[in-house]
Amino acid sequence: MTGDTEKAMERLPRTFIHGGSRRRWQRAGLLREPGTALGLLLVVSLLLVGLVAPWLPLDDPTQISLSHRLHPPSMENLLGTDHLGRDTFSRIVHGARMTLLASAATLVLSMTIALAVGIVSGYNGGWTDTALMGVVDLLLAFPSLILALAVAGALGPGLFNVLLAAGAVWWVGHARIIRGITLGARNMEYVTAARAIGASNRRIFLRYITPNILGPIIVIASLDVGWIILGIAGLSFLGLGAQPPTPEWGAMLNDARPFLQTAPRLLLLPGAAIFIAVLGFNLLGDGLRDLLAPLPNVQVPD
């Protein structure tokens, strides 16, 4: 079908689709806002550390050495050792890797479900939409951490089960947002026009709907990582996630509970690591939101 008409049309709506965000990106720059710059710095360092952790000249994070129990920080052990003589610095660094891997897996899983449900619901409308959003409304009554706790409990302890559980419950709110954006985009005049000149569903979706969803998804995802890190570390802290001797921040906190009085740093250090990681992702997420997609205040008629 194509022809000149559609080609000419395509050039026109793209500026609408992107809302000039690409230009804004260049003009404002991600680094102008100090908070965003700090967030980017924290996230990039975290990613780097997590990526290269196994190749850093560090002690084995699971190497037990009972003669080195609860050593205070020194030149050999920058952050001291824990109750089994393991190097705390090495465990924190390897913990970054664990946290990032688990969060990334959870994010991919929950986003995939959210996208599938949101797009199918928003694009098809009708009873599909009613049914899917009914399920979403229902699941929204369960606080996500509590539902994840129950699912993780049912599956049994383990980091893999925790990320399955978190992924399985985290998508619910996002599905609603993505559905709203898809619905809004579907009713745009340029989509109606494309349909009128005979563009296929597939083409309409890839060409006109996807670009609208992309910005919000990046924003949702980046704002989400902080929550996911907190949730997964929290479940590990409760004993449901990563099991000893895995170097994972939440599990390290749980491990260190008996040493609250004697070696408080064993609790404060993993706690600080979680805080810094979450802060980094939140700052970056806020910056991306202001920059990329002031989340269209999705007001969807029910």
Next chain:
Amino acid sequence: MGAYLFRRLVTLPLMLLGISAVSFALLNLAPGDPAEMVLRQRNPAETPSSAAVAAMRAELGLDAPLPKQYARWMFRALAGDMGRSYVTERPVAAQLARRTIPTVLLTAAALGLALLVAVPMGILSAQRRGSAVDAIARLAALVGAAAPSYALAFGLIILFAVRLSWLPALGYGSAVQVVLPAIAVSLAPMAQLMRLIRASMLETLGQDYIRTARAKGLSDKTVVIGHTLRNALLPVIGATGVNLGYLLSGAVIVETIFSWPGLGQLIVGAALTRDYPVVQGFVTYIAVVVLLANLAADIALRIADPRLRFGQGAM
């Protein structure tokens, strides 16, 4: 309002049915045979014989087809019988009821604290946008949103109980013992509320009727208290469900740290020992509470905001 209320009340049983189905599905998602698990729990020393497992399956009603099991569970739950714990063999409903009061106390204290800080800070930071107060409030909101309640709880214990000996670290019973856990639980909802109130204050302050009020020569105080506040606080009511989720999630984790004898301790212990009837009962209970709280918030919002009642901007 009447029609709206009617519609909501009609869909309520449907939602409750759905909640019970989700909770029931949770148990059947679990790998392994619950009957065998119960026997292992009660007698960890020996492997249960297949005859004993079959007898236990019959005792727990697990030999019936799933739809029948679900129907039985649901009707019993409606009558207030949520089954018995696999581990302690005590009725789940009674345990939930007994554990509710400490959790309500903790979450109420945390919510009170969150509102006490978030409302004035949110208003001030919006009113004096760009000032030092605003900068501090925004920084506090960032920190509050990123601090894990469990690590914060330990930090509070180390500082106020171990180092300074100002407050007790653990326990339940006196008013001072609620202080540290309440602070730990309140931080996340406090940060969220502060951001919400600031944003909605800024939006309201930009409205035409505020400019009119200022043009009439009304003082700042009158404008903020008389004209802005009511509108700006509406989103707080709207966020009730979300905040309840934060509070309960925080309480679940923080209770285990402070030996607070509430629902959180119960559910974490049950999840770790795979005590499914307790987990199932708890999840159902919480979902029903959140559902009812959301309904109450929606009705309150309609009472507080006439625009919602009269079509314009109807949700």
